[in-house]
Amino acid sequence: MSGSVTQDRTEIEQQLVDLFVSDGMVDRNAIKPDATLESLGIQSVDIMMVLMSIEEKFGVYVPIDEKLSEAKNLEGFINHVIDRILEEKQKSA
Amino acid sequence: MGAISGAGIGTAALWQAARDGKTAIGRIELDRPGQNTIKIAAQVKNFDPADHLDSTTVAMTDRFSQFAAVATDEAMAQANLPRDQRLGERAAVIIGTGVGGFTTLDDMMYLYHVTKARMNPMTIPRVMSNAAACHVSMRYGCTGPAFAVSSACSSANQAIGIGASLVKSGAVDYAIVGGSEASITATYIRAWELLRVLTPDFCRPFSIKRSGMTIGEGAGILVLENARTAQARGAKVLAEIAGYGTSSDARDLVRPDLEGAAAAMRGAIENANLAPDTIDYVNAHGTGTVINDAVETAALKKIFGERLAKIPVSSTKPIHGHAIGASAALELIITINAMREGFVPPTINWLEADPKCDLDPVPNQGRKHPIRAAMSNSFAFGGLNAAIVVTQPS
Numbered sequence: 001m002s003g004s005v006t007q008d009r010t011e012i013e014q015q016l017v018d019l020f021v022s023d024g025m026v027d028r029n030a031i032k033p034d035a036t037l038e039s040l041g042i043q044s045v046d047i048m049m050v051l052m053s054i055e056e057k058f059g060v061y062v063p064i065d066e067k068l069s070e071a072k073n074l075e076g077f078i079n080h081v082i083d084r085i086l087e088e089k090q091k092s093a
Numbered sequence: 094m095g096a097i098s099g100a101g102i103g104t105a106a107l108w109q110a111a112r113d114g115k116t117a118i119g120r121i122e123l124d125r126p127g128q129n130t131i132k133i134a135a136q137v138k139n140f141d142p143a144d145h146l147d148s149t150t151v152a153m154t155d156r157f158s159q160f161a162a163v164a165t166d167e168a169m170a171q172a173n174l175p176r177d178q179r180l181g182e183r184a185a186v187i188i189g190t191g192v193g194g195f196t197t198l199d200d201m202m203y204l205y206h207v208t209k210a211r212m213n214p215m216t217i218p219r220v221m222s223n224a225a226a227c228h229v230s231m232r233y234g235c236t237g238p239a240f241a242v243s244s245a246c247s248s249a250n251q252a253i254g255i256g257a258s259l260v261k262s263g264a265v266d267y268a269i270v271g272g273s274e275a276s277i278t279a280t281y282i283r284a285w286e287l288l289r290v291l292t293p294d295f296c297r298p299f300s301i302k303r304s305g306m307t308i309g310e311g312a313g314i315l316v317l318e319n320a321r322t323a324q325a326r327g328a329k330v331l332a333e334i335a336g337y338g339t340s341s342d343a344r345d346l347v348r349p350d351l352e353g354a355a356a357a358m359r360g361a362i363e364n365a366n367l368a369p370d371t372i373d374y375v376n377a378h379g380t381g382t383v384i385n386d387a388v389e390t391a392a393l394k395k396i397f398g399e400r401l402a403k404i405p406v407s408s409t410k411p412i413h414g415h416a417i418g419a420s421a422a423l424e425l426i427i428t429i430n431a432m433r434e435g436f437v438p439p440t441i442n443w444l445e446a447d448p449k450c451d452l453d454p455v456p457n458q459g460r461k462h463p464i465r466a467a468m469s470n471s472f473a474f475g476g477l478n479a480a481i482v483v484t485q486p487s
Contacts, residue, residue: 044347044348047289048287048288055130061130061286061289061293062289063289063290063291063292063293064288064289064383065289065290065292065303065305065382065383065384066304066383069383069384
């Protein structure tokens with residue numbers, strides 16, 4: 001069970017990184033877990049584009065507030081989004 | 094003063110809801126509901142324009158102009174200025190709106206693109222952002238300056254501030270001012286969703302676990318009058334618009350800025366010739382987004398210093414929703430009622446203190462509190478800030 005969740009997480013994480021590259025206009029080589037959104041040059045508008053793509057791809061509404069606003073770096077951001085996606089998956093399962 | 098809001102028609106319904114902490118937010122009901130994630134708003138329900146306006150006016154107007162006309166009728170009746178007494182060139186009408194006749198625009202686009210039916214020939218005059226100001230000016234024969242102010246969430250405070258400045262300068266004797274917004278359509282809510290600032294559940298300003306704002310609609314109208322004519326005709330004065338401050342961040346379209354917000358507040362207090370320590374209540378912009386409320390708190394601290402802890406600062410947006418171009422007018426009407434009654438309305442849905450919002454949000458329960466002067470804030474996308482200071486009538 002935990003194996004499949006881990007697998008899910010890794011898979012989703014890869015897809016999210018792809019979205020950051022395609023929709024957030026981030027250089028793939030600059031992507032590191034501890035990179036801050038500022039250091040990646042991500043503007044508020046880019047985040048909205050990424051969140052829109054996440055909604056389209058995963059069917060999950062992630063408000064920019066609450067936990068997402070506490071994310072200190074890319075890892076925190078991605079982890080919160082993955083939590084939300086898995087939460088929704090579980091709900092619809 | 095006159096108002097229409099999710100709480101109902103009239104300022105009494107709005108004030109009662111604010112005072113008692115009773116929310117007007119509920120499930121959105123639309124003819125074309127769409128498939129949005131966000132299902133809640135503070136919608137004006139059961140509003141039939143035909144109950145309030147003649148059929149020609151109804152045919153010529155979008156919902157936002159209808160709201161403005163109905164709220165103006167209430168305000169003018171209270172000010173004892175009947176319609177047959179045309180106010181003439183000494184009267185201005187300045188009404189703010191975020192997006193004007195958005196409902197009509199949405200309807201017409203649907204007719205044109207989807208059903209291929211005939212569009213309403215009055216589409217343009219209904220949609221235009223100045224329509225509300227024009228209808229009010231026609232309704233009361235105000236032939237002085239009449240225009241719309243469109244500064245998103247700050248529209249109404251700017252309209253009120255400009256109107257007060259015109260009256261103070263002696264350019265006019267009367268100014269009918271405020272804001273109106275009626276844009277709750279599926280596309281509008283979807284557009285806000287894309288900004289990710291709408292909460293899927295509860296709007297809880299200044300609280301921990303807050304997750305965004307909720308859209309509202311309505312209109313708030315105030316009649317401003319030169320003290321001399323008001324006195325001469327024995328008008329009942331509710332409050333004095335003592336100060337107005339406005340600023341532009343000139344930085345980011347959507348991220349609020351501490352300095353810009355503080356500059357507007359400082360401007361309003363200085364314009365009122367008051368010291369900050371005479372402000373006894375602040376009706377905050379308080380959208381319930383993480384960043385707005387933290388930045389607003391920091392800006393308030395800059396103005397009030399340590400005394401901030403002793404000033405009740407509430408956001409009434411969880412009651413009437415964020416009615417964008419009308420919001421500041423609804424909130425100023427609440428602020429004036431709070432000052433007159435000596436009772437501060439609560440910030441509802443509040444759970445626990447957020448260390449970044451260390452102020453007194455009047456959590457969940459309103460209370461008695463004497464108010465000499467009060468300030469109402471609004472900060473708009475685009476980085477436009479506006480604050481109004483009101484005092485007890487002299």
